[in-house]
Amino acid sequence: MERAPIPPRRRILVVAVVGAVLLVLLALAGLSAGWLAAAAVLALAAVTGAAFSLGVAQTSRSSDAGHPGPALASVPAPDAASPHADFALQQISLSTEEVERVRGLVGEAVQTLMDSFSGLTAEAEEQLALVSSLAHGDGTVGQHEMSFRRFVEEISETLASFVGKTVENSKNAMLLVEQMEKIRHEVEQVTRLLDAIGAINAQTNMLALNASIEAARAGEMGRGFAVVADEVRGLSGRTATFSADIRAVVGAVQGSVAEAETLIHQVASQDMMFTLEAKNRLTETSGKIAELDQRMGATVEVLRHRAGDLAGHVGDAVRSLQFQDMVSQLLAHVVRRLLEVQGALASASQEDRAAAMARLQGLAEELDRSPVRQSALEGGSVELF
Incomplete structure (x- = not known):
């Protein structure tokens, strides 16, 4: 079909x-x-x-x-x-x-x-x-917030003040070393004076001995002179003992002054070395911080440009979305x-x-x-x- x-x-x-x-x-x-x-x-x-x-x-x-x-x-x-x-x-x-x-x-x-x-x-x-x-x-x-640049500036100021104080202390330490040197010389002068006193005491003792000998020769007539010679000899002995004590004390003072002078000179030298090193480090650190701050500023500028470019691209994309x-x-x-x-x-x-x-x-x-x-x-x- x-x-x-x-x-x-x-x-x-x-x-x-x-x-x-x-x-x-x-x-x-x-x-x-x-x-x-x-x-x-x-x-x-x-x-x-x-x-x-x-x-x-x-x-x-x-x-x-x-x-x-x-x-x-x-x-x-x-x-x-x-x-x-x-x-x-x-x-x-x-x-x-x-x-x-x-x-x-x-x-x-x-x-x-x-x-x-x-x-x-x-x-x-x-x-x-x-x-x-x-x-x-x-x-x-008036706010507590601090920028990195301000923080760096304050740290630099603090370090500079510390270095300045350290330099001043080093100068004072050097002055103290000079004063201790003067004290040492004065103690040496005292020692020389004690030596002179000892020499005088020896001469006095020798005169007293000679006087005693002459008094003994004079017999009954020189008995009074012999008593005086004995007293002079005793005084000379006590003077010698006192001079020895003073010499011992002056020697101890002289040793302490010399030790203190050595320590102060060492501290002053160390402080000066530390100050110079700290100053050099501060200068180097300040340069690095300044360079870092410049890099951060440049980075912020780059980010600002990138953000502007991104906003432009986003604007273009939003305008392109008008195809809807x-x-x-x-x-x-x-x-x-x-x-x-x-x-x-x-x-x-x-x-x-x-x-x-x-x-x-x-x-x-x-x-x-x-x-x-x-x-x-x-x-x-x-x-x-």
Whole structure:
């Protein structure tokens, strides 16, 4: 049994369904490829071309059968094509919902990206502020917060004051060494005086001895002189003992002075060496700290420029995210196309073929005008509707 030929009305409905499905697939693919408008125009052109092909085929079939007449003659009611029409309307309705869902997803994703970029910019600015505060302080007067530069300055001032005090103490120690040297010389002078006293005492003792000898020779006449000579000899002995005691004390003082002089000289030498080393270290450390401060300042400047560049890049990215407006308009235009095709299919059973052809042709010309006249983000215009 031969298969009955497919009625022309059924063919246009099938082509319409295929065009609608193609429209949705190309629209979804166009979100990532950037040719959404071309896909919509292509799909609508397929639907419109199918309608025109139906008219041409019907006209040719009428001419070949030997039934002349107008090119757009009326056709029987499309009762047999109703299931196909219902299927086409259902698919178009589902496609419209999916496109609207895509619009929502794109809008939500773009908003999330914009919020993320805004947060990134805020974090970069906060980081720059923290680094700048660490390097230079916040400039607040009367607060306990101190910048690194001020800290270095105070440490340098403290070390300089310490070095100055140490130098002064070293000078005083050297003066004390000089005074101890004078004391040592004076003690030596006392020792020499004691030596002179000892010599005088020895001479006195010798004179007393000679006087005693002469008194003994004088006999009874020199007895009184002998008593005086004995007293002089006793006084000389006591003087010698006293001189020995003084010599012992002076010797101890002289030893203590010499020891103190040695210690003071050693301390003064060590203080002076420490002072010179500390001064050299302070100079070297101050230079390194100044160099570190300069590097930190340069780093802060670099970070400031980097933060500015980052803010510029984020701004460019945020502006680039405005493609969501264009995509939304294109998707809205696609939805409008689908709704118009849906309406055309719904009213196909109520219009004759000529009116349907004219309506589809006018609809195609109207919908060919895309709301977004560009294929990239750098140029073009956006039509708000």
